[in-house]
Amino acid sequence: MKKTSAKPRNGIAVVKRKAETRGLAPLSAAVPVPLPGPSSMGQANGHRCIAPDVKLGHNVKFSQFINLYGCEVGDETKIGSFVEIQKNAKVGRRCKISSHTFICEGVTIEDEVFVGHNVTFVNDSFPRATSRTGALQTEQDWKVEVTLVKKGASIGSGATILANVVIGENALIGAGCVVTRDVPANAIMVGNPGKVVRNLEPGDKHE
Numbered sequence: 001m002k003k004t005s006a007k008p009r010n011g012i013a014v015v016k017r018k019a020e021t022r023g024l025a026p027l028s029a030a031v032p033v034p035l036p037g038p039s040s041m042g043q044a045n046g047h048r049c050i051a052p053d054v055k056l057g058h059n060v061k062f063s064q065f066i067n068l069y070g071c072e073v074g075d076e077t078k079i080g081s082f083v084e085i086q087k088n089a090k091v092g093r094r095c096k097i098s099s100h101t102f103i104c105e106g107v108t109i110e111d112e113v114f115v116g117h118n119v120t121f122v123n124d125s126f127p128r129a130t131s132r133t134g135a136l137q138t139e140q141d142w143k144v145e146v147t148l149v150k151k152g153a154s155i156g157s158g159a160t161i162l163a164n165v166v167i168g169e170n171a172l173i174g175a176g177c178v179v180t181r182d183v184p185a186n187a188i189m190v191g192n193p194g195k196v197v198r199n200l201e202p203g204d205k206h207e
């Protein structure tokens with residue numbers, strides 16, 4: 001089993017490991033990722049829940065209070081506090097996932113994507129708590145709907161991304177936007193429901 005080490009850096013745990021396949025490797029069975037330090041940190045470390053089936057790239061950075069299971073996270077990605085990433089979700093390399101964000105099953109986020117605070121993804125267009133028999137629904141009662149966020153896109157804080165949409169490369173989603181349809185590459189979308197207001201011009205990406 002590969003060794004996993006975590007060193008605190010500005011309040012962020014940096015996990016370093018050797019990747020086995022395409023820069024991704026299963027996390028060791030130690031859950032949560034331990035941080036060296038005084039015993040008073042023990043309870044806080046108990047809230048960094050990373051399941052053994054999570055696949056991590058090199059130098060992934062974590063804040064406290066996260067919940068990851070059955071997902072993949074690429075090299076040098078940073079994940080903020082109170083983030084949940086569900087099984088079968090994929091986050092690429094050099095992404096920034098800000099605090100209080102929910103990335104559900106069926107979501108694929110490519111490389112160099114920025115996701116602001118409190119962003120919510122949706123994977124069911126017609127959610128119900130119970131089945132026709134009145135029992136609580138299980139995985140057999142509904143089908144996961146997918147969402148794709150392409151390389152270099154940015155999603156503003158408080159946005160909601162509905163299922164079955166593609167956000168194009170370098171697109172910019174405004175804060176609080178509700179994305180109900182595909183977003184073209186290099187487009188700026190704002191509002192509820194989201195509407196494209198213009199395209200990014202050369203040089204806009206880093207302004």
